[in-house]
Amino acid sequence: MTTLHPDILSLDVDCAVVDIEGTTSATGYVVDVLYPYSRKRFGALLTERADEPEVRRAAEQVRELLEEPDADAARIEQALGEWLDEDRKVTPLKTLQGILWSEGFARGELVSHFYADAVHALRRWHAQGVRLYVYSSGSVAAQRAWFRHSAEGDLLPLVSGLYDTENAGPKDTPRSYRKIAKSIGAKPDRILFLSDRPAELDAARKARWLTVGVRRRGEPYYEEGMGDHPETPSFAAIRITRTIQRRKNAACPKSS
Numbered sequence: 001m002t003t004l005h006p007d008i009l010s011l012d013v014d015c016a017v018v019d020i021e022g023t024t025s026a027t028g029y030v031v032d033v034l035y036p037y038s039r040k041r042f043g044a045l046l047t048e049r050a051d052e053p054e055v056r057r058a059a060e061q062v063r064e065l066l067e068e069p070d071a072d073a074a075r076i077e078q079a080l081g082e083w084l085d086e087d088r089k090v091t092p093l094k095t096l097q098g099i100l101w102s103e104g105f106a107r108g109e110l111v112s113h114f115y116a117d118a119v120h121a122l123r124r125w126h127a128q129g130v131r132l133y134v135y136s137s138g139s140v141a142a143q144r145a146w147f148r149h150s151a152e153g154d155l156l157p158l159v160s161g162l163y164d165t166e167n168a169g170p171k172d173t174p175r176s177y178r179k180i181a182k183s184i185g186a187k188p189d190r191i192l193f194l195s196d197r198p199a200e201l202d203a204a205r206k207a208r209w210l211t212v213g214v215r216r217r218g219e220p221y222y223e224e225g226m227g228d229h230p231e232t233p234s235f236a237a238i239r240i241t242r243t244i245q246r247r248k249n250a251a252c253p254k255s256s
């Protein structure tokens with residue numbers, strides 16, 4: 001990484017992978033708008049749509065996590081509510097939220113939030129030919145709806161692939177980042193990861209990715225800081241140069 005100006009981070013990479021909550025978008029919006037939206041609807045989803053394969057599979061995963069094989073819909077709803085209160089990034093919770101949110105976005109009841117600097121940078125990098133990916137604890141279905149239904153319009157065409165805790169694994173585990181790098185076909189040192197959470201940045205670095213902590217005032221990890229990762233308060237301060245001659249096989253093909 002080169003420093004052009006004390007506040008500008010200049011990086012030479014082929015791909016950027018972005019976290020959502022706290023990084024491209026405000027945690028407050030997720031917690032204040034999306035979480036109550038799902039909480040109100042879990043009961044009906046678990047009872048009226050219990051036979052849908054995704055709902056059945058998520059309910060089964062909740063029972064496994066609780067180690068309560070006979071947990072009924074009411075008990076599962078209670079557990080989901082507790083995980084929401086604790087903001088636990090548990091896969092079946094995220095799957096069920098993803099079902100409800102994507103339907104809410106499609107009906108026009110929800111519109112996603114992006115920080116303006118993130119939208120500008122994603123558009124700029126995409127125009128430069130930088131391949132963009134998302135890695136979030138929110139399910140792939142939720143991510144797709146989130147990017148499609150933003151206040152700035154449909155941002156989904158900017159991204160080449162979406163990763164979550166189901167198709168990649170937990171975000172604080174280096175193995176998940178190795179899996180993503182393999183899936184997108186990029187060398188780890190040609191991938192930039194942007195996140196608000198130091199544990200995720202640590203895991204990405206262990207997988208030999210480049211990391212930048214996005215440290216926005218008012219976000220939950222602001223006070224904790226980004227450890228020893230380079231940090232920025234805004235995507236506006238990140239320049240992607242791609243000056244190194246592209247090597248054979250260095251391209252990042254499209255993924256899921």
Ligand SMILES: CSCCC(=O)C(=O)COP(=O)(O)O
Binds near residue numbers: 019034094137
């Ligand atoms: C569209 S994803 C909604 C946000 C969410 O539920 C979540 O868990 C995001 O976590 P992140 O990994 O993006 O910090």
Ligand SMILES: [Mg+2]
Binds near residue numbers: 019020021022195196
């Ligand atoms: Mg985050």
